Amino acid sequence: MELVKVGEKTYYIKNATNIGIYKIDDGNVYLIDTGNDKDAGKKILKIIDEQGWNVKGIITTHSNADHIGGNKVIQDRTNCAIYAYNIEKSFTEFPILESSFLYGGYPFKDIRNKFLLAKESVVTPIKNNLPNGLEYFALKGHFFDMIGVKTSDNVYFLADSLFSEETITKYHLFFIYDVRGFLNTLDYLKTLNGEMYIPSHCEATRDISYLIELNRSKVNEIMNKIYMICKNEMTFEEILKCIFDEYNLIMNGNQYVLVGSTIKSYLSYLADENKLCYEFKDNKMIWKQL
DSSP: OEEEEOSSSEEEEESSSOEEEEESSSSEEEEEOOOSSHHHHHHHHHHHHHTTOEEEEEEOSOOOHHHHTTHHHHHHHHOOEEEEOTHHHHHHHOTHHHHHHHHTSSOOGGGSSTTTOOOOOOOEEOSSOSOTTEEEEEOOSSSTTOEEEEETTSEEEEETSSOOHHHHHHHOOOOOSOHHHHHHHHHHHTTOOOSEEEETTSOOBSOOHHHHHHHHHHHHHHHHHHHHHTTSOBOHHHHHHHHHHHTTOOOOHHHHHHHHHHHHHHHHHHHHTTSEEEEEETTEEEEEEO
């Protein structure tokens, strides 16, 4: 982990999930997300201690385990408040909801892991209770009620609204809960005029225009692939296999629920756009072009 200053009061820790830091005064800071597990939380606290700071609060952009994994250890050691918005508050308080939602039932043992299941923490709902110099804004699409955070230094923390070129090239698919919301958020990101942008899984940058179009292009590519797959009548499981085969992905429990949930979101979007429809045959749900 590396601490980087990007404004008078704004810092971030370079990590697999970037961690935002905002100084509300000389001795106290707010964190934006906490990484993927307790070890990440401990490393964050070490950096904070080295600077002589105290964690006053944590702002959770959304409740995926790689963003709230350090919440509990940091809250236990500092007694700080944790803030989350709407549905994200419930998922942060009760992390079992994430793997249950992704699987669509009680999660089997292999997906009850730290990748999908963080530790519980005590959460305060975000309303108008953030300190001066911090404001939040909606970033729909990736998860239920994901938010971004803007600091007084005109630095935007963009959570998982954008994915890096490396991630897209290697994995092709990234998790999306609401495809329409994700595309609308890409349009919204084009209107921002920040000094610096820090997506959670990308390098900090002063220009996000390339990333916006890269993400949009990949969403459209996947959408078209699913549409063409459904030229023939296909079940969800058959569609999922075709996508994994197309991109040379390897199936495991985590990928099954993450990519599977994402493919279902694409199917819902294409159905709402009147491009696909479904029917039930021989007690199977069949998807096909409309």
